[in-house]
Amino acid sequence: MVELKNVSVTYSSGVDALNNVSLKINDGDFAFVVGSSGAGKSTMIKLLLKEIDATSGVVTVNGYNLSKLKKRKIPEFRRTLGFVFQDFRLIPSMTVYENIAFVLRVIDAPIKYIRKRVPYVISLVGLHAKTNSYPDELSGGEKQRVAIARALVNDPQLIIADEPTGNIDPELSYEIVELLKGINDQGTTILMVTHEHDLVRHFGGRIINITDGEIVFDEIIMGANDDLLPSSEPEVQSLYNSYEPAELSPGEEAAITVDEDPAPAIDDMTPDDVIAAISGTKSGGA
Amino acid sequence: MKLSGIKYLADQGVENIWKNKMMAFATFCVLQISLLLVGISVLFYFNMNSMIQGLNNQNEIAVIMNEDATDETVKKVEETIRAMDNVHNVVVHSKDEILENTLESVPDSKPIADRYITDSDFMPVGMSVTVTDNNRIAETSDEISALEGVQYARFYYQIAEFLRELRRVVSLIAGAIIIALAFVSMIMISNTTKTSVYARREEIQIMKYVGATNSFIRMPFFVEGMITGFFAGAAAFFITWLTYSSAYKVLMQQQYFMMAFGAGSLIPFGKIRIFVLLAYIVAGAFIGALGSVISTRKHIDV
Numbered sequence: 001m002v003e004l005k006n007v008s009v010t011y012s013s014g015v016d017a018l019n020n021v022s023l024k025i026n027d028g029d030f031a032f033v034v035g036s037s038g039a040g041k042s043t044m045i046k047l048l049l050k051e052i053d054a055t056s057g058v059v060t061v062n063g064y065n066l067s068k069l070k071k072r073k074i075p076e077f078r079r080t081l082g083f084v085f086q087d088f089r090l091i092p093s094m095t096v097y098e099n100i101a102f103v104l105r106v107i108d109a110p111i112k113y114i115r116k117r118v119p120y121v122i123s124l125v126g127l128h129a130k131t132n133s134y135p136d137e138l139s140g141g142e143k144q145r146v147a148i149a150r151a152l153v154n155d156p157q158l159i160i161a162d163e164p165t166g167n168i169d170p171e172l173s174y175e176i177v178e179l180l181k182g183i184n185d186q187g188t189t190i191l192m193v194t195h196e197h198d199l200v201r202h203f204g205g206r207i208i209n210i211t212d213g214e215i216v217f218d219e220i221i222m223g224a225n226d227d228l229l230p231s232s233e234p235e236v237q238s239l240y241n242s243y244e245p246a247e248l249s250p251g252e253e254a255a256i257t258v259d260e261d262p263a264p265a266i267d268d269m270t271p272d273d274v275i276a277a278i279s280g281t282k283s284g285g286a
Numbered sequence: 287m288k289l290s291g292i293k294y295l296a297d298q299g300v301e302n303i304w305k306n307k308m309m310a311f312a313t314f315c316v317l318q319i320s321l322l323l324v325g326i327s328v329l330f331y332f333n334m335n336s337m338i339q340g341l342n343n344q345n346e347i348a349v350i351m352n353e354d355a356t357d358e359t360v361k362k363v364e365e366t367i368r369a370m371d372n373v374h375n376v377v378v379h380s381k382d383e384i385l386e387n388t389l390e391s392v393p394d395s396k397p398i399a400d401r402y403i404t405d406s407d408f409m410p411v412g413m414s415v416t417v418t419d420n421n422r423i424a425e426t427s428d429e430i431s432a433l434e435g436v437q438y439a440r441f442y443y444q445i446a447e448f449l450r451e452l453r454r455v456v457s458l459i460a461g462a463i464i465i466a467l468a469f470v471s472m473i474m475i476s477n478t479t480k481t482s483v484y485a486r487r488e489e490i491q492i493m494k495y496v497g498a499t500n501s502f503i504r505m506p507f508f509v510e511g512m513i514t515g516f517f518a519g520a521a522a523f524f525i526t527w528l529t530y531s532s533a534y535k536v537l538m539q540q541q542y543f544m545m546a547f548g549a550g551s552l553i554p555f556g557k558i559r560i561f562v563l564l565a566y567i568v569a570g571a572f573i574g575a576l577g578s579v580i581s582t583r584k585h586i587d588v
Contacts, residue, residue, distance in 0.1 A: 049495065075494075075497045075498060075499045076497070076498075078494075078495060078496065078497035079496075079497035081497075083495050083496070089488065089491075089492050089495075090492075091305070091488075091492055092490050093302075093305040093489075102493075102496070103496045103497075105291070105294055106493070106497055106498040106499075106502060107497065108288055108291045110290075111290060150496070151550055154496075180415075
C-alpha cells in the first residue's frame, strides 16, 4: 500500500517539485502515473524509494512511514519493493541468473531456495534460454524482462516501474505492460510511471496524472477497445466502485481537477476529455 | 549473516578481481610502486644509519704516554682506562709501533730513519681507546688526560661532531622523504581505487535499490582490495629482495667502502627478510582494503 498525505517536496534550489499531494494506492492495484517531464513523477518515485525526504507531509509505503524511517532501516524497507528502471540497470558483469539471484543473496536467502526460485521467475518472464547470458547479449526488451524478473524474485508487495518501456521498441512495450499486468493479477501492487499515452489508453486502469507537482487527474478508465470511456461491464464497474480515493480535505479536492474548474464526472466525459486529462492539458469541452 | 553469505561475498571479491582485471591490475601496480618507494627508502635509511654508526665506532681517543713512563705506569694507566664506564676497548701500541706509524706518515722518511734511528726508546708508548657513547667522548678524553704518566689524550672532535650532525640530517631528510612518499602513495592509491570504484558506481547503486546493506556492498570491495594489496606487497618484496641483494653484493666487493664503514655496517637481507616480507604484505593488504572501502563511501549513500 502506498499513501501520500499532503506531501510537498521543495528542492534546495527553491523548486517546488510536489505540492501538497495526497494519494492512496491499495494493495493489488495497478496504477499508471503519467505526466510530462519535470511534472514531478521522478520526485514521487524518489520519495517512494526513500531516496529523498518530503519537505512536509507523510509518505507511507508497505506499512513503513518513510518520514520517520531511520537510515539503517532503509535496506529492510527496500526489500519489500521491486523496482524496474527505465535503463534496466542490470549489473553488466553478472549473467541473467546472477543478476536475479543477487537480490536473494542480499536478503541472505538459503541457497536451495535461490536455486529453485530464480529459474522459476526466469521462466515466468520467458527467458529460460538466456539464463547464462550477460546483459550485453540481450535485446532491450529482454533486458527489461530480466529487470522485471529481478523486481519479482523477492516476492515484493509493490513493484515500482519507472518508464519501463522508455528504452524499448513500441511493440515490445505492450509485452512488458502485459507482463506487469500478469504479475498484478497475482496480487502484487504495481505503480508504473510512463509518458506513453498510447500504452495507457490501450490498457486503461487507474490513471494518475501529475502536472506541475500536483495531481490533476486520478480516475479509472477503460482500455482503448471501448473508446476510452468508463466501462459499463460489471467487473470493471465493481473495480471502480471499490477504489478508494485518497482522503482529501475539502480545500484540496480542487487539486485533483484540471486547473480550478471542477472535474466533470467520469461518466460525463467524452473520449477527448479523457485524453486531454491524461495528457495534462485543458480540454475545450470541459 | 550466515557463513554461506560471507563465503558468497568473499567469492564475489575474488571474482571481481578477474571481472575488473584492468582496474585490479592498475591498483596492483600503483600499490606495488608505492610500497617499493616507501620500503626501499626505509631500508636505505636503516643502512645509512648503520653505516654512520659504523663510522662512529671507529672514532677513538689517541693516548700518548710520557716518554719516560715505565712499563708499570703504562700497565696502571691501561687498567685505569679500562675501568672507566664509557670505555669500550683499549689497544696498547709499543714504542716500535708508534715509531713505525710516525715514519709511515712522513713521506720519504724511510731512508733517513734507516740511517740515523737505531732504536725506538725516544718514542712514547701509545694507546687507542674506543668509547661506548660517542656523545661523552670529550669528557672521557679529559679524564684520561688527567691521569699520571699521560702526556695527552686527543680525539678527532670535528669528525665525531660531523658524524653526529650527518646522522641527524640524514634522519631528517630520510624521514621527510619517507613521509612525502607515503603521502604521494596514498594519493595515488586513493585515486586508483576511486577510479576503480567509480567505474562500478552503478553496480553499487543497484545493490542499494534492491536493499543491500552497506556492509554487504563493501565486503567484496574489501576482499578485492585486500587480495590485490597482498599480491602487490608480495611482488614488492621480491623486487626489493633482488635489488637489495644485488646492491649488497656489489658494495661488499668495494674494499674502500668496507674499510671506511666497517664490514658489519651494511645489513644483510637474510637478517631482515621476514620483517620486510611481513611489513610489505600487511601494509599492502591493509592499504588495499582500506582504500577500496573508503572509496565506496561516496557512492553508497543513495
